[in-house]
Amino acid sequence: MLQAVASPAGPAPVAGTTAPPLLSVRNVTLRYKTPNLLITATENVSFDVRQSDRFVLLGPSGCGKSTLLKAVGGYMKPVAGEIHINGRQVTKPGPDRMMVFQEFDQLMPWKTVLENVMFPLTVARKLPAKEAEDLARSYIDKVKLTRAVDSYPHTLSGGMKQRVAIARGMAMQPDILLMDEPFAALDALTRRQMQDELLQLWEDTKFTVIFVTHSIAEAIKISNRILLLSPHPGRVKAGVVDVDQANVEDGSAGALEREIHDLLFSEPGHRE
Numbered sequence: 548m549l550q551a552v553a554s555p556a557g558p559a560p561v562a563g564t565t566a567p568p569l570l571s572v573r574n575v576t577l578r579y580k581t582p583n584l585l586i587t588a589t590e591n592v593s594f595d596v597r598q599s600d601r602f603v604l605l606g607p608s609g610c611g612k613s614t615l616l617k618a619v620g621g622y623m624k625p626v627a628g629e630i631h632i633n634g635r636q637v638t639k640p641g642p643d644r645m646m647v648f649q650e651f652d653q654l655m656p657w658k659t660v661l662e663n664v665m666f667p668l669t670v671a672r673k674l675p676a677k678e679a680e681d682l683a684r685s686y687i688d689k690v691k692l693t694r695a696v697d698s699y700p701h702t703l704s705g706g707m708k709q710r711v712a713i714a715r716g717m718a719m720q721p722d723i724l725l726m727d728e729p730f731a732a733l734d735a736l737t738r739r740q741m742q743d744e745l746l747q748l749w750e751d752t753k754f755t756v757i758f759v760t761h762s763i764a765e766a767i768k769i770s771n772r773i774l775l776l777s778p779h780p781g782r783v784k785a786g787v788v789d790v791d792q793a794n795v796e797d798g799s800a801g802a803l804e805r806e807i808h809d810l811l812f813s814e815p816g817h818r819e
């Protein structure tokens with residue numbers, strides 16, 4: 548029997564009883580200041596991400612998913628609340644959090660696939676060239692781009708460019724890979740293939756990932772845990788939904804999709 552069980556998103560477990568979360572987001576409010584407006588993107592959001600989670604931020608367009616991811620990445624400071632990774636407060640970007648974006652132009656067009664993947668390894672991690680090349684090649688192999696290693700980005704398909712961006716992020720061996728709708732601009736067939744490949748990569752390396760999407764079906768396929776956010780400004784809608792892939796694979800994903808849809812779009816007080 549398939550059931551979307553929403554468990555509370557916070558607070559962190561008492562120290563000593565359970566391992567602390569890898570990432571803790573506590574009561575975080577994020578705002579943009581424009582010349583005329585103060586826009587609240589998310590309000591009082593709390594959640595924990597554990598080691599090897601495939602954690603999805605799910606919610607309608609404009610609910611602040613990308614803004615939350617930027618804040619975890621250290622590119623934006625909360626006006627209230629705190630974000631901790633491995634017990635350290637996030638105040639700026641760092642190589643422990645690598646981002647993969649939706650846009651195909653996130654690669655440097657004047658560098659080959661190999662050079663793109665090597666770049667942060669030599670610059671941010673300061674690895675010697677030979678070590679960086681070996682590591683880059685091993686991740687390029689993992690994303691099945693061995694034959695394109697010397698190609699330039701403009702010769703690659705959208706899916707191939709996203710694979711390079713994933714290899715570049717993963718080669719840094721960050722504590723968390725942050726993926727902002729990485730497959731949204733791909734055609735449906737390639738998107739499904741990329742989702743399968745991401746799961747395969749996860750089986751190989753058990754990396755921790757936060758994945759932003761507004762597709763319920765994609766969230767169910769990719770994740771083991773889903774945080775549901777309400778429409779603008781994003782607040783935690785119904786806690787965290789645990790997804791049991793064994794259930795999803797038995798063909799009952801449709802039922803879970805409907806349950807999550809109801810949780811996301813129910814009126815306050817109805818199903819919350």
Ligand SMILES: Nc1ncnc2c1ncn2[C@@H]1O[C@H](COP(=O)(O)OP(=O)(O)OP(=O)(O)O)[C@@H](O)[C@H]1O
Pocket residue numbers: 579580581586587588606607608609610611612613614615761779
């Ligand atoms: N640079 C910015 N300046 C001002 N407002 C912004 C900026 N970026 C985002 N916003 C606003 O913040 C809110 C949240 O935006 P955000 O992009 O985080 O939502 P999202 O859930 O990721 O949406 P989508 O699924 O459409 O990408 C929206 O109201 C948006 O208009």
